[in-house]
Amino acid sequence: MHLQVIAQADVDDALDAAIRALQVTAFPRTAEFREHRFFRHQPRAGDVLVLAWEAERLAAEAALYWSRATLEEAGASRLALACLGNICSDPRGDLRGAGYASACVRRALDEGRRGGAAHALLFCQRTLVRYYERFGFCTVDTPFRFTRSDGSIVASGHEHGMALALAEGARWPRGSLELDVDDF
């Protein structure tokens, strides 16, 4: 396995095609991935993709989107978050269940830590809670709001938010969080 960490701004057309092919296979019901490689949050130049390759095949990926979240209850204090999305492995052949996705998640967590994020955050279905607990993620009951590209603020409709402390001593805050990114 070879892990590649690449800034969104450096993804060329060939790589974009490989990523999209993986995503439409892994997320067949997510219409957004038929249009582009992101869900709703449009990646910024410094956002990062972690890709796991097996020879020439893209086996798995994880995306990291940087966010400054605002915690209104604490005098609008800011929290640096590493938001993880697009986590998937190729269900074909023997690539699923072979550790590629976990390797991407772990590397994305390292990148988040190195980049100064206090916590990692992701949203998932209930059936994946145990999977993310393996990395140390814990379920949080925080009400989240996203910022759309037109600046409007919308409530998250996600079933399950999970967070993991990256900075030493970081504690997940109480209260509602407004993310400066759209849904990822």
Ligand SMILES: CC(C)(COP(=O)(O)OP(=O)(O)OC[C@H]1O[C@@H](n2cnc3c(N)ncnc32)[C@H](O)[C@@H]1OP(=O)(O)O)[C@@H](O)C(=O)NCCC(=O)NCCS
């Ligand atoms: C979720 C997903 C990324 C996991 O990928 P994977 O290739 O199975 O993951 P890995 O190979 O890294 O890890 C496999 C391990 O996780 C465990 N695991 C996999 N899915 C699990 C689940 N839903 N709950 C608990 N454990 C799970 C396996 O049992 C295996 O355990 P082992 O290492 O002890 O044998 C993959 O199923 C996928 O791409 N799903 C479709 C896209 C998706 O829903 N992504 C999540 C978005 S939040």
